[in-house]
Amino acid sequence: MQIDVLPAGPIETNAYLLTSSSGESLLVDAPPDVEGAVRDFLKRRGSNLSGILVTHGHWDHIGDLGNFREDDVTIYAHPGDREWIENPGVMAAFMPPGLNVKPGRVDRWVEDGEVIEAAGVTIEIRHVPGHAPGNILFYFPALGAAFVGDALFRGVVGRFDLPGGDWDALENSIRKRIYTLSDETAIYSGHGPATTVGVEKASNPFVRG
Numbered sequence: 001m002q003i004d005v006l007p008a009g010p011i012e013t014n015a016y017l018l019t020s021s022s023g024e025s026l027l028v029d030a031p032p033d034v035e036g037a038v039r040d041f042l043k044r045r046g047s048n049l050s051g052i053l054v055t056h057g058h059w060d061h062i063g064d065l066g067n068f069r070e071d072d073v074t075i076y077a078h079p080g081d082r083e084w085i086e087n088p089g090v091m092a093a094f095m096p097p098g099l100n101v102k103p104g105r106v107d108r109w110v111e112d113g114e115v116i117e118a119a120g121v122t123i124e125i126r127h128v129p130g131h132a133p134g135n136i137l138f139y140f141p142a143l144g145a146a147f148v149g150d151a152l153f154r155g156v157v158g159r160f161d162l163p164g165g166d167w168d169a170l171e172n173s174i175r176k177r178i179y180t181l182s183d184e185t186a187i188y189s190g191h192g193p194a195t196t197v198g199v200e201k202a203s204n205p206f207v208r209g
């Protein structure tokens, strides 16, 4: 699969557009103001958007999700963040003033351990709460890659001081659900550059493997 990184929105949230050789694309997260770039890349790749994988419900990851409401796509998310996705106004206290986020539509609420097929590939869901109650990662065995939302970044971990955040849960998620992937697994985070499981286990100052 081809991976295009599309950072967007006021705090540079990474959206990822994954395109298979058969011309099907999956979007990981829908930050504010990403819709135009997504539609341009779909045209450029000559592909059809068949799914949106939502890592968690924070406003900077779902800002444009409502713009895909009428698209013929299957949208996946974890029920732990359902209220934020369906009623984003409840996040107003930690959203930039004036940002208007439309409610998102979710077609499949997925849980830890579920395996889904989308765009012709197999994807394993792992629940990694701690940054947000409904943060999940999407692990693509064929790609050797996991899209982890804001649970883990290169050299740092996700914030756990926002509503629903919990340090113990976050540390447990990283140890039990991320560091148990093979060392070579590429980690694509919600902000900043990619890393690997092996690099973070060896050098992340917050959670060593």
Ligand SMILES: [Zn+2]
Residues within 6 Å of the ligand: 056, 058, 131, 132, 150
């Ligand atoms: Zn977040």
